[in-house]
Amino acid sequence: MGALKGLRSVLDFIYLLAGILAALCLIAILALIVLQMLARWTGEVAPGIPEYAGYFMAAASFLAFANALNRGSHIRVSIVLNAVPRAVARWIDVWCFAIGAAVMWYFVYYGWRFVNFSIMINDISQGQDRTPLWIPQSFMLGGAVIMAVALTDHLVHLLFDGKHRIKRDLVDQSFGE
DSSP: OHHHHHHHHHHHHHHHHHHHHHHHHHHHHHHHHHHHHHHHHHTOOOTTHHHHHHHHHHHHHHHHHHHHHHTTOSOOOOHHHHHSOHHHHHHHHHHHHHHHHHHHHHHHHHHHHHHHHHHHTTOBOSSTTOOBTHHHHHHHHHHHHHHHHHHHHHHHHHHHHSSOOOOOOHHHHTTTO
């Protein structure tokens, strides 16, 4: 039992760390935009800034997925779940988590192949930055792996404990009142 609590702590820490990294990526985007503005005002050239802002945006999106899932920030249509009996709602949840986990693991598999292919052919960006594309693609892949683990984690928790670990949003709890 202690090993499971340790695993739970590690997984929760990974989800939180990914969310913090996503927030840092958003701060980096802000810094890049300000740097680009300063460069324009002073007449300087800052090549590659739009590309790096795009890389940080992709990284922020993928790294935030698992943390957002755990906090109930993903769009979740629960009107059906609230209208059916508890046992039926549980199996609908199981079906949704199973499909979501399968799709994310499928994405991870092909994302891994995509990153390896970029490394193999030494693919670089088309912009002035000439960044090896496997670097930003790796952040996308890392976020996808964390999201796939989170969906699998919730599925296993739902199957064995009877409920997922997503914190419900206040809007979801209001039932339209």
